[in-house]
Amino acid sequence: MELVNEIFLPFERERVGNIRLGENRTRDLWFWEPERDGVYSVRTAYKLIVGARMSVDYGDMSEWEREKWLWNRLWKIPVWPRVKLFFWQLCSEALATGANIASQVRGENFLCSLCNSCLESSLHHFKDCWVANWVWEGLGLASEEEEEGGRLRDWVEARWRELGGLEHGKFMVGCWAIWECRNKALFEGREVNPRRVLQRSCDVLDEIASGGYGGKDGRQGVKNKQNEGAGIGRGGKTWRRLR
Structure with a gap:
């Protein structure tokens, strides 16, 4: 918690403290959410970028x-x-x-x-x-x-x-x-x-x-x-x- 107190602001510390930890102590890993298997792909990244551009204000x-x-x-x-x-x-x-x-x-x-x-x-x-x-x-x-x-x-x-x-x-x-x-x-x-x-x-x-x-x-x-x-x-x- 000392490291959390040094890095985060007070309201951020509260949010970090409310994060529930998993009961099974498995190792953390990177997971690419848009893909079912969690593996990063250029195809889904491109779709996300294009989708973000299409969702911005039309005048932009x-x-x-x-x-x-x-x-x-x-x-x-x-x-x-x-x-x-x-x-x-x-x-x-x-x-x-x-x-x-x-x-x-x-x-x-x-x-x-x-x-x-x-x-x-x-x-x-x-x-x-x-x-x-x-x-x-x-x-x-x-x-x-x-x-x-x-x-x-x-x-x-x-x-x-x-x-x-x-x-x-x-x-x-x-x-x-x-x-x-x-x-x-x-x-x-x-x-x-x-x-x-x-x-x-x-x-x-x-x-x-x-x-x-x-x-x-x-x-x-x-x-x-x-x-x-x-x-x-x-x-x-x-x-x-x-x-």
Whole structure:
């Protein structure tokens, strides 16, 4: 105890004195807790370091860490692959919006195909347009006190952190349905109706929740249970080549 009194502070001495000693007098040894056998491994050490970085404040992350944080969560969301691909294009500013086309083609005026009032940028299309705001309100994903403008990537990352895990898929499907409405209005002359966009989002979410995968038209799904015997989907034990 003399050594303890010399090294530790008073409150630390009390804690050390409360440590119970084992009854069997075995020799102490080093044990690496993350591994079951107690043997140190670089693999688990790396996971601990990366996990600590991902758990720190989002604002302290580097640009690379923020991007990895977003993509790792994006690909794990249980939605249609086409929705994931679309959302990746959205986050990468790779959609054929009016603003992106106008940057390559001069002399043209590309207004928003939904409200026909502003230049059609991704940020306006999914954040500032009244159609998008109507859809977010209907899906229960409206954000409080959002200022117009900013960067699309910052807005997506902010919404991603703000929403819960179950709402990420809803957010992705909502963006996808808004973009689908835009394409139908632009290329097919369809009427812009936010109620239809909201209904389309709900239908897709219901189909995904029931285990369906979108067909060619994006409406008809194939249930996992129907494909179990053919080795397709989660219930199948083998993969079969489709002709």
